[in-house]
Amino acid sequence: QQQVKQSPQSLIVQKGGISIINCAYENTAFDYFPWYQQFPGKGPALLIAIRPDVSEKKEGRFTISFNKSAKQFSLHIMDSQPGDSATYFCAASMRANQGGKLIFGQGTELSVKP
């Protein structure tokens, strides 16, 4: 019930295309859903995050779509660029006002071809 399931495991997209990564969760107590970007040999970097009171959040080319009833959320990367090639992790947290731990998905290795 604490798991966050992420798909696909890997994704290849042409430059300029849309990259879509999906995550699903079971625990309705989760109240914060961030996405992290990780380049090889680096730490995860916070990309964008959403709370369950909204269905969509957009920051530049990155959009999170959130479906509370389906317990799913997804990351859309518009106009994907080779520089976006990285591993993306979704995560979830509960007890948002108490610094709750992040539970990560398995990761998606994105490759954007020029």
Add this chain to the structure above:
Amino acid sequence: EPEVTQTPSHQVTQMGQEVILRCVPISNHLYFYWYRQILGQKVEFLVSFYNNEISEKSEIFDDQFSVERPDGSNFTLKIRSTKLEDSAMYFCASSGAGAYSYNEQFFGPGTRLTVL
């Protein structure tokens, strides 16, 4: 821009030895975390620390692990007797307090621990 720093970047040790991984969180943050990532796998939570005590720990965080905030800036993870399976990348993270910032966890670059 403030960032989380970690030292060393790579630590090689013999099985059974003690290691201390060090982190300097972002200065005004109040919550501190350690995570680990075994090569090619997902990031796993180890422990969270707030107000000078552990607030939560995972099953991985057994008696061989301990954390400490020895002064106002450093946050350390000690592994008393390392095992081969402790080989992983260890990430420190911190988050602030206040509306909507308490869950924004910022990660350091990690320490790669290799146990031989």
